[in-house]
Amino acid sequence: MAIEAVLFDFSGTLFRLEPDETWADMVGVDGKSLDRSRQAAILDRMTTPVGHGADFDAAGRLAWERRDLDPALHRAAYHEVLRQAGVPTPALVERLYDWMLDALAWTPYPDTGAVLKTLAAQGIPVAVVSNIAFDIRPAFAANGWDRLVAAYTLSFEIGAVKPDSRIFRTAVAQLGVRPESALMVGDSAVADGGAVGVGCGFALVDPLPTVARPEGLLEVLRRHELA
Structure with a gap:
């Protein structure tokens, strides 16, 4: 069946999410500057789509499990993640957390714009389907891509998180297509791969640093004869 939406x-x-000047004066609990490997470890905990980013007590586990449904729980969960990751002071924890919530701090992959424009040129609508507790629309608007995204299906706005079938059904309904005619593209076989359960196709991409994955999204389009 032809792909009618992505x-x-x-x-x-x-x-x-990648280090920027925000990290210049960051030090760990040992008082040493955070080198690239330690920065990467902290960022991995901040952006892991599944699993646990810290050792939580009962309240913490609840906050973590529901973090993408409730901004207050999101803050509590990630403050603990950052503390356990070795960020040494509450002030730095708060600073890094606020940075994560700034949609303009996120770096687009090199081919993101090209992929969105390629699909738009073919009349194929796009939805962004994300487990997240803050508004990411400004990241697209800042790059002039907001007009290329037909729908934002965000967990904290609709009350469901991937791989729950409700989030995928909502996305395809927003686009006005059947699940069987939609392709889900994501970096988690567990979370994003849940789209298969409602009948969507699925393509996995590797969440490498942006400089190391210049055409990962374009390759997906090529494999599915969309570019």
């Missing part, structure tokens, strides 16, 4: 995950798929 659903994209956000983090690790279209955009990635």
Whole structure:
């Protein structure tokens, strides 16, 4: 069946959270500057789509499990993640957390714009389907891509998180297509791969640093004869 719509995950798929000048004066609990490997470890905990980013007590586990449905629980969960990751002071934890919530701090993959424009030129609508507790629309608007995204299906707005079938059914309904005619593209076989359960196709991408994955999204389009 021809693909009539494409659903994209956000983090690790279209955009990635990567160190910037915010990290210049960051030090760990040992008082040493955070080198690239330690920065990467912290960012991995901040952006992992499944599993646990820290050792939580009962309240913490609840916050983590529901973090993408409730901004307050999201804040509580990630403050603990950052603390356990070795961020040494509450002020730095708060600073990094606020940075993560700034949609303009996220770096687009090199081919994100080209992929969105390629699909738009063919009249194929796009939805961004994300487990997230803050608004990511500004990241697209800042790059002039907001007109290329027909729908944003965000967990905290609709009350369901991937791989729950409700989030995928909502996305295809927003686009006005059947699940069987939609392709989900994401970096998690567990979370994003849940789209298969409602009948969508699925393509997995590797959430590599943006400089190391220049055409991962374009390759998906080529494999599915969309580019």
